[in-house]
Amino acid sequence: xAKAPLxxxxxxxxxxxNPNYTPSGGWQKGSEAPPDHLVKTHCCxxxxxxxxxxxxxxxxxxxxxxxxxFPFNQGKLCPKGVKRYMxxxxxxxxxxxxxxxxxxxxRAAPWDEALDFTAKSLRAIQEKHGKDAVxxxxxxxxxxxxxxxxxxxxxxxxxxxxxxxxxRLCMVSAGTAYKMAFGVDRSPxxxxxxxxxxxxxxTGANVAECAPITTDYLWRMRDNGGKLIVxxxxxxxITRNADMYLPVRPGTDVALMMGLLxxxxxxxxxxxxxxxxxTVGFAEVEASVREWNPRQTAELTGVPPEVIEKxxxxxxxxxxxxxxxxxGIEHQSKGVENVLSLINLCLATGNxxxxxxxxxxxxxxxxxxxxxxxxxKCDQLxxxxxxxxxxAREHVAKVWxxxxxxxxxxxxxxxxxxxxxxxxxxxxLLSICFNPLVSLPDSTYIRExxxxxxxxxxxxxxxxxxxxxxxxxxxGSLQEEEEGxxxxxxxxxxxxxxxxxPPEGARNDWAIYCDLAKRxxxxxxxxxxxxREIFDxxxxxxxxxxxxxxxxxxxxxxxxxxxxWPCPTxxxxxxxxxxxxxxxxHKDGKAKFIVxxxxxxxxxxxxxxPIYLTTGxxxxxxxxxxxxxxxxxxxxxxxxxxxxxxPRLAEAHGIANEDWVKVTTxxxxxxxxxxxxxxxxxxxxxxxxxxxxxxxxxxxxxxTLDPRSKIPEFKVSACRIEKTVAPPGWSKxxxxxxxxxxxxxxxxxxxx
Amino acid sequence: MFGRQFFxxxxxxxxxxxxxxxxAECDNHRGESMIHLDFIDRRQTTATVPFVCMHCDxxxxxxxxxxxxxxxxxxxxxxxxxxPRCIACSNCVLACPFGIPKVMVRQEQMMKCDMCxxxxxxxxxxxxxxVCPSQALSYVSLEEIxxxxxxxxxxxxxxxxxxVTTKVYMMVPGTVDAMSVDVVDYIWEDxx
Numbered sequence: 020x021a022k023a024p025l026x027x028x029x030x031x032x033x034x035x036x037n038p039n040y041t042p043s044g045g046w047q048k049g050s051e052a053p054p055d056h057l058v059k060t061h062c063c064x065x066x067x068x069x070x071x072x073x074x075x076x077x078x079x080x081x082x083x084x085x086x087x088x089f090p091f092n093q094g095k096l097c098p099k100g101v102k103r104y105m106x107x108x109x110x111x112x113x114x115x116x117x118x119x120x121x122x123x124x125x126r127a128a129p130w131d132e133a134l135d136f137t138a139k140s141l142r143a144i145q146e147k148h149g150k151d152a153v154x155x156x157x158x159x160x161x162x163x164x165x166x167x168x169x170x171x172x173x174x175x176x177x178x179x180x181x182x183x184x185x186x187r188l189c190m191v192s193a194g195t196a197y198k199m200a201f202g203v204d205r206s207p208x209x210x211x212x213x214x215x216x217x218x219x220x221x222t223g224a225n226v227a228e229c230a231p232i233t234t235d236y237l238w239r240m241r242d243n244g245g246k247l248i249v250x251x252x253x254x255x256x257i258t259r260n261a262d263m264y265l266p267v268r269p270g271t272d273v274a275l276m277m278g279l280l281x282x283x284x285x286x287x288x289x290x291x292x293x294x295x296x297x298t299v300g301f302a303e304v305e306a307s308v309r310e311w312n313p314r315q316t317a318e319l320t321g322v323p324p325e326v327i328e329k330x331x332x333x334x335x336x337x338x339x340x341x342x343x344x345x346x347g348i349e350h351q352s353k354g355v356e357n358v359l360s361l362i363n364l365c366l367a368t369g370n371x372x373x374x375x376x377x378x379x380x381x382x383x384x385x386x387x388x389x390x391x392x393x394x395x396k397c398d399q400l401x402x403x404x405x406x407x408x409x410x411a412r413e414h415v416a417k418v419w420x421x422x423x424x425x426x427x428x429x430x431x432x433x434x435x436x437x438x439x440x441x442x443x444x445x446x447x448l449l450s451i452c453f454n455p456l457v458s459l460p461d462s463t464y465i466r467e468x469x470x471x472x473x474x475x476x477x478x479x480x481x482x483x484x485x486x487x488x489x490x491x492x493x494x495g496s497l498q499e500e501e502e503g504x505x506x507x508x509x510x511x512x513x514x515x516x517x518x519x520x521p522p523e524g525a526r527n528d529w530a531i532y533c534d535l536a537k538r539x540x541x542x543x544x545x546x547x548x549x550x551r552e553i554f555d556x557x558x559x560x561x562x563x564x565x566x567x568x569x570x571x572x573x574x575x576x577x578x579x580x581x582x583x584w585p586c587p588t589x590x591x592x593x594x595x596x597x598x599x600x601x602x603x604x605h606k607d608g609k610a611k612f613i614v615x616x617x618x619x620x621x622x623x624x625x626x627x628x629p630i631y632l633t634t635g636x637x638x639x640x641x642x643x644x645x646x647x648x649x650x651x652x653x654x655x656x657x658x659x660x661x662x663x664x665x666p667r668l669a670e671a672h673g674i675a676n677e678d679w680v681k682v683t684t685x686x687x688x689x690x691x692x693x694x695x696x697x698x699x700x701x702x703x704x705x706x707x708x709x710x711x712x713x714x715x716x717x718x719x720x721x722x723t724l725d726p727r728s729k730i731p732e733f734k735v736s737a738c739r740i741e742k743t744v745a746p747p748g749w750s751k752x753x754x755x756x757x758x759x760x761x762x763x764x765x766x767x768x769x770x771x
Numbered sequence: 772m773f774g775r776q777f778f779x780x781x782x783x784x785x786x787x788x789x790x791x792x793x794x795a796e797c798d799n800h801r802g803e804s805m806i807h808l809d810f811i812d813r814r815q816t817t818a819t820v821p822f823v824c825m826h827c828d829x830x831x832x833x834x835x836x837x838x839x840x841x842x843x844x845x846x847x848x849x850x851x852x853x854x855p856r857c858i859a860c861s862n863c864v865l866a867c868p869f870g871i872p873k874v875m876v877r878q879e880q881m882m883k884c885d886m887c888x889x890x891x892x893x894x895x896x897x898x899x900x901x902v903c904p905s906q907a908l909s910y911v912s913l914e915e916i917x918x919x920x921x922x923x924x925x926x927x928x929x930x931x932x933x934x935v936t937t938k939v940y941m942m943v944p945g946t947v948d949a950m951s952v953d954v955v956d957y958i959w960e961d962x963x
Contacts, residue, residue, distance in 0.1 A: 046802035082796055085901045096902040101792040227785035227813035231904040238906050256817045257783040260869055572951070638787045654794050676814065697815055 022470050023487040024124045027712075034109030034482035036644070040651035043079040043108035052076065057084055058518040060598050061505065062100040063498035064641045066382035066509040067092065067232045069100055070580075073499060073518045080107035080499055080518055084582035086374070090580055091507065093208065095453045098639050098653060105650045106497055107519065109482050113494035114524035125492070130526070137449070137491050138538035140474040141177065144447040150427075153474075154181035154436045156447045156571070157388035159189060159383075159454025160642075162503025164553040165528050167401055168545075169451070170394025173427075175419055175544050176536040180430030181445060183397040185642075186452045187433035190387050191728040192354030192394075193380035199355075199363045200611050202401060202604030203508045203565045205238065205388065207597040208341070208377035209583065214239035215375030217337040220248040220330075223272065223347020223734075224360065227256035227491035228638035229320035230345070230508070238440055246337075248330050251347060252633060253663065254698040255706060258370065265328050266700055268321040269631040270620040270735035272348045276360035277308040277615070278316025279331040280367060283307065288335030290369030297601035304363050307614045319617070321700065335368050338373035346383060350733040354725045356615035363612055371610065372598035384642070385498070393557055398429040401557060402518065402564020411564070418560045420544060432729035434459060434722065440468040442613070443572070451478040451495065451528065456485040456645035457711045457720035460720035461686050461732040478531055484711040494525040501527050501548045504576065510595070511581035512571050529553060562587070565604055588649030620735040628684060630668070631703040634716045635734075644709035657726020659749060660710050660749040661694035664740075665701040669693060674742050681743040684736050687718040690746040704740065708733070713748060774912045777886060777900065778924055779821060781943035783908035786810065786819035790899035797887065797898060805884040806899055809872075823899060823909055824849060824871045824884035825928075826938035832863035832872055832881075841881070848888060854879040877908040886939075889907045925949055941952060 054074035062069045070089025074082040083104050085094035116133030120126040132304060145150050155173040157166060166184075173182035185584040194204035196597060199209070213236035234257060241247055241260065241513055249261040252269050267275050283289060284305055295665045313324035320327075334340050335663050350358035358380075364372050365378040382388045383483045392399040396413075401418075404411035412423040419426075436457065439445040459465045469475060469488040477489040486492050499518040506512050521527060529550060536545040547553050551573065555698075570586040571593075583593040603610045626633060637655035640647040647653045662680050674680055676695040682687055682704065691706060691714075699705055706716040719748075723732045788808050795804040807822040830849045833841040840856035840864060843849045855882040863872045864881065864900070872883045887897035891910075895901070900910035909916060916924055924940035927949035943950055 085898075087901070092904075094896075094901045095904045096789055096793070097787050097904055098792040100788045101789055101796065101902060227787065227905070231785060231787050231789070234905040238783055239919075243919075254817060256819075259816070259818060260782060327797070537923075636784075652795070656788055695814055698817055 022123070022494075025300045027487060029123070030450065030482065030487055031703055034113070036481075036648040037111055038651035038654040039105050039109050039649060041080050042105060046077070054081060054435060058088075058516050059086055060516040060518060061513050062096070062385070063103050064099045065230060066384055066508040067230055068385065068505055068513055069096055069232055071096060072493065073098055073104060080104045081110065082244050083232070083320070084378055088580070089730050091511070092232045095232050095235060098656065099548045099641055099647060102652050104521050104551055105652075106646055107499065109649055110480070111524070111649055113480055113482060113520065114522060115494050117482075117489075117492040118513060119490055123489060127183075127409060127655045132533050133491050133493060134538055134605050135448050137476045138478070138535055139492070140627035141447050142539060144473055145177070145179075146756070148446055148623065149381060150178045150718070151180050151430070151452050152445055153177060153179050153447035153449070154430070154439075155179065156433065156436070156448065156453045157182065157184035157390070157395035158457070159184060159186040159384040160387060160498070161528070162501065162505055162550070163393050164503040164657060166390045166395045166460070167393040168529055168532055168553055170401065170463035171419060171544070172532050172536060175421060176427070176539045176541040178427060179397065179427055179434055180427040181397065181439070182395055182430060183396045183433040183436060184390065185433065185455075185458060186384060186387055186391045186396070186733065188458055188733070189383045190380065190391055192351075192648040192730045193344070193358050194391060195728040196358035197353045197360060197380070199613055200366070201360060201598065205584075205597060205598065206379040206382070206508060207372055208379050209509045209511070210236055211594070212375050212377060213237065213343075213756070214243055214245075214317045215342060216245055216335050216339050216341040217375075218246045218248065218340040218341045220250065220334055220340065221257070221343050222250035222342065223349065224345035224381050225253075225255040225347070225635060226343070226381070229383065229636050231638065233381065234341075235763060243571055246313075246333055249335065252631070252700045252703050254527070258673075263326065263333065264325055265322045268319070268700065269633050269703055270351060271617070272322040272351070273312060273353055273698065274316055274359070274614050274617045275320045275327070276364055276375070277314060277323065278320065278327050279334065280304070280360070280364050281308045281311045281316070282313060282328050283333035283364065283367060286332060286335065289367045293369035293601070297603070298366050298612055299376070299607070301367065301648075303614050304367075304612040307616070321702075327632065334364070337370075339373065340368065340370045341368070341376060342378045343381055344367040344379075344402045345381040350730060351491055351735055352621040352723045352732045353615075353618055354730045356603060356725045358614040359613045362613070366610055366612055372596070372601060374596070380508075386505035388508060389504065389509060389512065392506065393561065397432050400560075400628040401565035402561030402565045402568070414563065415560055418556065423649045434724055434729060437465055438466045440471055443471070446472060447474040448472055449476040449478075451487065454485045454645050456488070457476045457483075457715055457717065458708070460717050460733060461722045462715055462717045463687060471715045478528060479645070479647055481649060481768040482732070483643065484569035491541055493531050495528045495531060496521045496525060498558065501529065502573075504554065504571075504573070504664050506584065507581070510597075512576060513553045513581045514573055514576040517562035538736045545643040621684065621732050622721040622736045624737040628739050630738050630740060631700075632682065632719060632736040633682065633703055633705050633734050633737040634708045634720060635705060636709065639706045640709035642709070644711070648709065650771040657707070658693055660707050660716060661700050662691045662713055663694050663696055666697060666703040672742060674740070680745050681741050682719060682738050683740075684719040684721070684738045689713060704738065775822065775896075775910050777939045778896065778909045778911070778916050778942055779939065780821065780907050780909070780922060780939055781818070781820040782922060782942065783905050784819045784821055785905045786817065787904065789902050789904060790821050790908055793898045793902045794884075797889070800882060800888060803882065805882065807870065822869060822871060823875070823886065823897075823908070823939060825869050826886065826937075828936045828938070829866060831866050835862045835866040837862060848886055849883070850885050851883050856877075856882050857881055860868070868928070868935060870935065872902070921945055
């Protein structure tokens with residue numbers, strides 16, 4: 020019975036999100052006493068993992084100082100990084116477990132009672148309905164130690180097949196495609212290659228807002244004489260400096276890539292020698308793009324034929340070209356094929372595995388790379404090993420002290436777990452670092468699933484909207500409260516330092532899971548005293564796998580300012596660039612061309628729903644907003660979602676800027692204020708997704724998954740719009756971004 | 772370090788407001804940002820411009836101050852108003868051609884960007900130019916900024932008949948020598 024308490028307003032009052040505007044100790048205290056020390060660590064937010072120094076005083080994070088020496092960002096930070104420290108000492112922080120009282124409301128509970136109840140509930144479900152009746156959710160903001168621990172907890176402590184994580188909404192399309200084409204899931208090039216390219220093609224990536232530091236690399240590339248091509252239904256901020264802009268229609272990316280490859284082949288811009296020596300499957304791909312001439316491509320994609328020709332010649336004609344991609348092409352029911360078609364373009368032009376040339380995914384979440392390498396993915400074991408590979412099972416089982424037969428097989432992915440809950444197959448769920456009620460598509464369906472659970476436990480530091488449905492909430496720790504490692508978007512393993520200990524009442528996440536394992540009678544498999552011991556076991560478990568961490572130590576990371584995997588031995592320098600010399604990770608050493616085909620979206624536009632709806636992010640918020648909707652400065656910057664709509668479409672519906680608009684899809688409807696801008700295609704509207712409840716874009720999205728990666732299609736839905744009146748619960752006045760917002764609040768003073 | 776100058780390049784700004792947020796972290800004015808970020812016209816474009824104080828050679832704000840509260844240091848930094856003198860009259864706020872000074876209600880004085888005197892005086896870059904992810908705010912040498920960029924720096928501005936020269940440079944298109952914000956300079960009738 021995981022229904023939310025009857026009065027969600029009282030929950031919000033007690034647990035937030037309340038925006039915090041002042042740091043620990045107040046603003047004025049900063050100048051009085053210097054901090055005790057500076058801790059060199061990394062940002063807790065996105066996959067860039069910028070180096071940052073946290074100012075610590077009296078076991079509290081009181082501010083930050085740029086870390087100029089860290090090579091990736093050299094002191095640069097986005098507003099999220101600047102204000103992240105405001106989470107420490109936050110009034111919404113959970114300072115002890117919560118359990119349901121008899122009236123259905125939350126009550127504070129002692130740790131022993133909450134842990135006992137959690138273990139007992141999970142075991143009772145498993146005894147009655149089988150081991151696979153419980154599932155584990157993890158997240159890619161967790162350190163690799165915690166990700167590894169979760170995988171082991173699910174498979175050893177609980178013995179369930181079902182563990183998956185919020186990276187299912189992030190990197191799985193790219194990861195699946197890279198594994199199919201190259202045999203390994205990692206961006207092959209370090210970011211330092213970007214300024215060396217002559218052409219960079221950015222597709223489906225709002226670099227300025229979602230990976231702001233990468234902007235610096237793009238501008239350096241242009242200063243070196245390089246050209247920038249941007250493909251996106253919206254003119255994102257970097258597009259102002261693009262040499263070419265291709266306004267692709269949502270959901271037609273694969274066709275555009277095939278159209279580009281068509282021109283590249285037609286004009287003789289391929290590299291036949293590279294294709295012959297290092298790849299297989301070109302002939303089939305060549306045949307598949309034959310029909311995609313510029314004219315046909317233009318009709319489907321909305322990009323003019325001459326622009327397709329020019330972009331193809333620019334990319335194909337360069338000695339060194341890089342393709343950068345992110346969720347725009349991956350959050351689709353053909354996300355894997357979109358990426359494959361981009362890889363085909365890079366392989367055909369020989370733009371791979373060289374300095375300044377390659378195909379690079381921009382990993383989204385903080386530990387989006389490391390979090391998917393060590394076992395919290397439903398089909399993977401540590402070291403990026405396949406759980407269906409007998410040798411991998413044997414290796415990992417030995418490290419874990421179980422038999423290969425005891426190792427469960429692959430389980431269901433994140434969205435499929437929700438479907439299994441609906442079917443009654445999964446009855447218990449323990450979740451950490453995941454807010455599916457905001458981040459999964461079709462939130463009504465997700466809420467119904469949560470309400471069907473017999474037991475739902477959550478580990479978190481703030482009470483997320485999903486946690487409103489929990490039977491037990493265990494108060495966990497912030498990123499700066501635990502030591503560990505993450506792996507950045509460029510494959511660099513970095514060291515997260517413990518800056519402070521968790522506040523009284525909250526506990527380290529890893530210790531919570533070890534305590535649960537003990538209560539499940541599996542103590543001997545979880546004897547850890549510190550994250551370092553988990554890391555040492557992870558190194559052993561990853562040894563010999565594609566993502567080999569055996570040669571990485573905390574000390575080596577500190578000395579070298581990060582180590583790129585694979586790093587098989589302690590004297591190995593790490594591998595910043597993969598596939599050098601054209602050696603790919605498949606058994607034959609070759610890269611694979613794989614045919615990608617255009618298909619319609621899972622929610623195609625119709626007469627009734629004639630407009631494309633696409634969703635995404637804004638610069639001041641991160642993921643489901645559990646953290647950033649609690650940081651005042653970031654909330655002020657983008658307080659509520661707005662509907663981006665082109666003036667042509669707006670006028671056709673009588674909508675002016677700041678008017679209220681009802682957006683309706685086949686699932687649901689929501690009311691949202693218009694931001695009329697010429698920076699979006701006139702057949703498309705955009706909503707950022709970071710908000711909950713009636714402000715959640717995922718009320719509208721649909722549950723179609725990519726058949727291979729199981730990623731939902733957040734980027735393409737069909738909707739209709741109409742002008743309406745303001746709903747309750749929103750700010751009364753729209754904020755115009757910019758200077759006025761930061762003006763000091765004037766107070767009228769009466770001089771007497 | 773000597774020889775470094777402050778450059779604003781609006782064409783590179785991504786509007787992320789990292790500068791605005793980082794400025795408010797300065798120990799001298801914690802909680803108050805001295806940076807302005809303008810969205811030019813969001814309907815038409817994503818273009819944004821960050822503004823720090825331009826540190827004029829002959830500051831208009833100081834000229835119009837009836838209390839003689841605004842001073843420039845020997846190295847060309849125009850400071851916030853002197854607290855004992857400032858009468859918070861807002862003359863400077865109205866007169867500044869760049870719209871920089873703010874009268875802070877809590878402090879009851881005019882405060883503005885001092886180019887992070889506490890940081891630059893010990894060889895660090897100003898906070899905003901350190902964190903800016905997109906090179907819209909840079910603190911580098913003149914040689915470094917002109918080496919690769921197609922834009923060029925200028926510190927000469929015309930506001931009608933007023934010619935203003937500044938310590939801070941604005942990156943402008945390679946064909947432009949000075950920034951004029953007088954529409955008259957652009958209209959056809961005056962050229963004819």
